[in-house]
Each structure stands twice: as structure tokens, then as C-alpha cells.
Amino acid sequence: TIALLTAQAAFAEIPRLEKHGTSARLVVDGKPMLVLGGELGNSSASSRAYMARHWPRLKAMNLNTVLAPISWELIEPKEGAYDFSSVDDLIANARAQDMKLVLLWFGAWKNSMSTYVPAWVKRDQVRFPRVKAADGSTVEILSAFSDDTRRADARAYAALLAHLKAVDADRDTVLMVQVENEIGMLPSAREHGVVADAAYAGPVPPALIQRLKAGGEAIEPELRDLWKRNGSQEKGTWAAVFGADEAGQEVFTAWSYARYTEAVTVAGKAAYPLPMYVNAALNRTGKKPGEYPSGGPLPHLLDVWKAGAPSLDLLSPDIYFPNFSDLAARFVRPDNALFIPEANNASAPETPANAFYAFGNLAALGFSPFAIESVNAEEQKAIADAYDVLRQLTPALLAAQGKGTTAGFKPRVLEDGTVQGAPVTKVMGDYRFEVGFIDPWTPKASQKPATHGGLILQVGPEDYLIAGRGIFVTFAGAGKGPPLAGIDKAEEGVFDAQGRWVPGRLLNGDQTHQGRHIRLSPDQFQIQRVRFYRY
Numbered sequence: 001t002i003a004l005l006t007a008q009a010a011f012a013e014i015p016r017l018e019k020h021g022t023s024a025r026l027v028v029d030g031k032p033m034l035v036l037g038g039e040l041g042n043s044s045a046s047s048r049a050y051m052a053r054h055w056p057r058l059k060a061m062n063l064n065t066v067l068a069p070i071s072w073e074l075i076e077p078k079e080g081a082y083d084f085s086s087v088d089d090l091i092a093n094a095r096a097q098d099m100k101l102v103l104l105w106f107g108a109w110k111n112s113m114s115t116y117v118p119a120w121v122k123r124d125q126v127r128f129p130r131v132k133a134a135d136g137s138t139v140e141i142l143s144a145f146s147d148d149t150r151r152a153d154a155r156a157y158a159a160l161l162a163h164l165k166a167v168d169a170d171r172d173t174v175l176m177v178q179v180e181n182e183i184g185m186l187p188s189a190r191e192h193g194v195v196a197d198a199a200y201a202g203p204v205p206p207a208l209i210q211r212l213k214a215g216g217e218a219i220e221p222e223l224r225d226l227w228k229r230n231g232s233q234e235k236g237t238w239a240a241v242f243g244a245d246e247a248g249q250e251v252f253t254a255w256s257y258a259r260y261t262e263a264v265t266v267a268g269k270a271a272y273p274l275p276m277y278v279n280a281a282l283n284r285t286g287k288k289p290g291e292y293p294s295g296g297p298l299p300h301l302l303d304v305w306k307a308g309a310p311s312l313d314l315l316s317p318d319i320y321f322p323n324f325s326d327l328a329a330r331f332v333r334p335d336n337a338l339f340i341p342e343a344n345n346a347s348a349p350e351t352p353a354n355a356f357y358a359f360g361n362l363a364a365l366g367f368s369p370f371a372i373e374s375v376n377a378e379e380q381k382a383i384a385d386a387y388d389v390l391r392q393l394t395p396a397l398l399a400a401q402g403k404g405t406t407a408g409f410k411p412r413v414l415e416d417g418t419v420q421g422a423p424v425t426k427v428m429g430d431y432r433f434e435v436g437f438i439d440p441w442t443p444k445a446s447q448k449p450a451t452h453g454g455l456i457l458q459v460g461p462e463d464y465l466i467a468g469r470g471i472f473v474t475f476a477g478a479g480k481g482p483p484l485a486g487i488d489k490a491e492e493g494v495f496d497a498q499g500r501w502v503p504g505r506l507l508n509g510d511q512t513h514q515g516r517h518i519r520l521s522p523d524q525f526q527i528q529r530v531r532f533y534r535y
């Protein structure tokens, strides 16, 4: 068997990220894929019995990938003695459902705290020192400055990756690994204590300064401003270069966490080089670092993380705030593709429509609502319908992402939840579309435009796929040629398993308001294929 496994593994290709147009895509088994995912609640995967009743539901929701935590305390209950049964259970169940896994390493830090570390780590505060807060109190957070902690964490992580290499011989069940979970310092902007204070009083490393200099205008504006306010110094202590306040301290925190994470990532990749990413607990505007988890891979710190942890493939947002599209867009950069490991709670009514925006507008590699197994029947159906449509569109989306031939639409929502329902205009090829989010045939009071959204994919000079729910599209000519546009033919339909379009009703009359618009009802996710003409 060993020889057979090795032979198999020699042919199979490890999942990887590959450049694609202006974006990147995840290639598994030599084929690109979109992760239509869902993340399990934190404690669910620890019980085989608990999960047994949920796996069929996850499949029924049309997920192709489950994001599941692997906790350090479960895999290394005694130092150096590993127990991978929790990992093997997940792999066996995912395979039985023909699904993929993204595994989340709950190592030294899980949402700032260090509660997932084994008891032998928790109880030994000499070997594994704790963070001191600004007021000198001790918190249940391991210091990022301990060599022993970093080595122990990296060793367990590498053991996990080596195990994955051995058991995922086909290289196609485990796609990626998240390193730690929502890293960030609380309740202070930076770690205090003898070692951390000494590091903070030391010089800013040249590698970070180099990055700021080389990045120029491409550096995130908040970080550029922090550096500028003390005169863009090229040498000096952290406080001298970035300022002594919480905002300046946060840069130090981000760098320390990034360096630690880089060491863990490198150890894991040496064992088995799967794509790896970190996730960010986003900060609310107006809150200070330390009031929110300080120093994570946040929008304003992406350059610090890129410089400090170059082996990470992706920096990823967990988006629970209502201004989904603005936040997601900040993680789309020439050096970063969008993967959303926690796209809000799975039970939030706007979540399924957000998936269309992420894949259609921001070339997302993956989208994954949190606490996926905890939805009620109605929420389950909405996710199942959205993912069914996105699964059908996947070949077209993969071809279009990064090429400018797809666009996503949802009403803009502000951080305070205010929905700005104004229609969005977009030119695609020879047509100009105006996409509105108030359905003309449904009483206005009963509509929730934040739950509406969709995408338009250009598949030919005059041919477009329009998909989603609760969007209402009018059209005109763009560029040279006659100014007006009409519908040559509009069909609803589905793509079959071979990717062939199977038309349903030919839509005309009341369904297009006598040729005036394309309408996707708010009640059901669907696809229409439309050919336009100009006159």
C-alpha cells in the first residue's frame, strides 16, 4: 500500500494558487475551482456524533467545501504525542460526501485568546509566557515573543501538514489551511512585558521600511499617513517612526504577529506546501487598536503583513459588518486575491446575495458563511439555491474573473447598516446596464433590498447571463452605434452537468414588461440568458 500511495501522490498535483488575468485562482487536481463553502461553528467538529447529522445537510446546501477547525489541544494532548483522529474523521466524512476541506489551525491564537492550546501549554507559564496588558495584568494570551511557544506551535502545525500529506494522497480533499484564527491583541494595542517592551524599544526592521519606500502610493493610505506624520523616517524605534499612540503601536503588533505567523507557515509548508492564509476580525470605524483586536491582517495593515509574512498566500477578511462590498474590495490588490472564510453568519438574510457580488465583482476564490450547520430551514434553502446557481455558473465565472467580463451588483450598504438602494450603472461590451434593487412587481414595504443581489456575465458580443435575485435590469447601447437596446431573446434556464444551457421558459410579455427590462424575482435565485440588440 505504501508504494501504491507514493506512486499515486507522485502524479497528483498539490492544490495551488495561480495567476489569472488581474486576479488569481485556486487550482485543484489541475483544474480551477471556486470554493462554495461554509464554516463550521467552533465546537462542532470536536464531536463525531454531533457532526454525523450535519454532513448530509451541508451537502444539501450545495456546499463544495467545508471550513473546519483543527484544534491544537486535540491533536497534541501530550507533548510530542499526536492524535489525528479528529482530522481523519473530517477527511473521511468530506470524502464520503464528495466535498473538500479548508482546515483552520486553532493554534497559539484563536480570536486573540490562547484557549485552544493544549493543557500542557496552558499550565506552563514559564516555558510559554503570557502577554501582559498595558496595566500590567496577565491575560490568557500567549506572548508572540517566546521562541519556545513559536517552536511548539510550528512543530505541531508541521506535524499536521505532514499528516495531511500522508492521508490526502490524491491531493484533492484538503485545499488550503488557515494559520491561527483572527489573530489580534486585546485589550491593549500592543503586548507589554519585559521581552515585548524591549522589542518595542528597538529599531523598526529595515525590511518593513524598505517595503514602505518601495510601495509608494500603493501602500494602504492609513499606513502611509502613519509613517508620514513623523516625517517618513528610515531609522528609529517604533514609537519614533510610527508614533507612540495606539495607532503607532499597532504597526509593531502587526509586524510581531506577522513574523511569528511566517515561522509557523514556513514550517507547515516545508512539510506539505498547501496554500495558506490568515483571517482578519475587522475593526469598526472610530474604535482604537486594543478596543478591537489590534494588529491583525486588517485593511490598513495589509502591507505590514505582506512584508512580515511573505509565505502566506492570502490575507482574508471575516466580514460581519453590513458594508460588505467596501470591506471586501480592500482585500483585492495586485498581490492579494479575495477569499472570504467568514462571510457573515450563515443565518444573516443578506449573506447568499453577497456571494454573487464577491464572485461576480471581486473575483473571489471562495466564499464561506459562518456557523453553516446552524441555519434554519428557510436560510438553508436560500444558501442551497444561491450555491446551486453559482455552481452552474462556475465555468463561465472562472473564465471571466480577472478579465473584466463579469460584474456583481448589490445595493451599497454603509457600516451603520443604512441601505443606499440607488441603481448601479455598468458598461459591459456594447451595452450599458442599469441595475436596480427594488422589484417593480412586489409591494415596496415588503422588500429587503440588502438581500437582493446578482451578477452579469458577458458570454458573447450580445449575449449575457444575468443571475441572482431581486435585481431589475434596464439596458441601452454603449459606444458607437444606435443608442437604444432591446431584447432579441430572453430565456430562463439551467446549465446541466455537462455545462450545456437548458432553456426553460422563453420570457416575454409581462415577464419583461413588454421588452423594457430583465427582472430576477426577489423570491428565488435564478439564471436568465439574454441576447440584446441595438436600434
Ligand code: N0T
Residues within 6 Å of the ligand: 042, 111, 181, 182, 281, 318, 320, 321, 322, 342, 370
Ligand atoms: C468569528 C466567529 C467565530 C457586526 C464569531 C467573528 C470564529 C471567529 N469572529 O462567531 O468565533 O471562529 O473567527 C467576529 C465577529 C464580529 C462581529 C461584528 C458584528
